[in-house]
Amino acid sequence: MSVQKTKLAPVRMLLLSVGAGIAAILLALSWPGSAEEAAPPVTEHEFGHGRLVWTIDAYPAKALRDNAFTVTVTGPDGKPLHGAKLAVNLDMLGMICGDVDFAMTEVAPGTYAGSGVPLMAGTWKATATLESGGQTYTVSRLLKAVR
Numbered sequence: 001m002s003v004q005k006t007k008l009a010p011v012r013m014l015l016l017s018v019g020a021g022i023a024a025i026l027l028a029l030s031w032p033g034s035a036e037e038a039a040p041p042v043t044e045h046e047f048g049h050g051r052l053v054w055t056i057d058a059y060p061a062k063a064l065r066d067n068a069f070t071v072t073v074t075g076p077d078g079k080p081l082h083g084a085k086l087a088v089n090l091d092m093l094g095m096i097c098g099d100v101d102f103a104m105t106e107v108a109p110g111t112y113a114g115s116g117v118p119l120m121a122g123t124w125k126a127t128a129t130l131e132s133g134g135q136t137y138t139v140s141r142l143l144k145a146v147r
């Protein structure tokens, strides 16, 4: 009997610490400030073929309204990346309320613009897919939408 107890104890401790870890992650995700801090209006990304700066023009974004996005892309040489094909996907964190997809159009060399409608207030993951020179790259950021 005592042997069984000593065998169980470490397992129980492990479960407790895993549980505490999950609780800490859930708290961090649901903490009001953290999503806001993680989702600023302008984000910068290095990707496999240069650098991308992603601006959400009016921020926080408005749910059920068109929100303008501007993405500027520079290639490995630091110059505007002209002629890329860009599309954006919006996916709400922790919900299955529907993805939103839209294309971006090049409005100036290396500057791409488009707009999308988040379906609900909350935190969304926005993923840009960029095709250039026969390669496809993705960059993701968080987006906060309010009513």
Ligand SMILES: [Cu+2]
Binding pocket: 092, 095, 096, 097, 120, 122
């Ligand atoms: Cu939702």
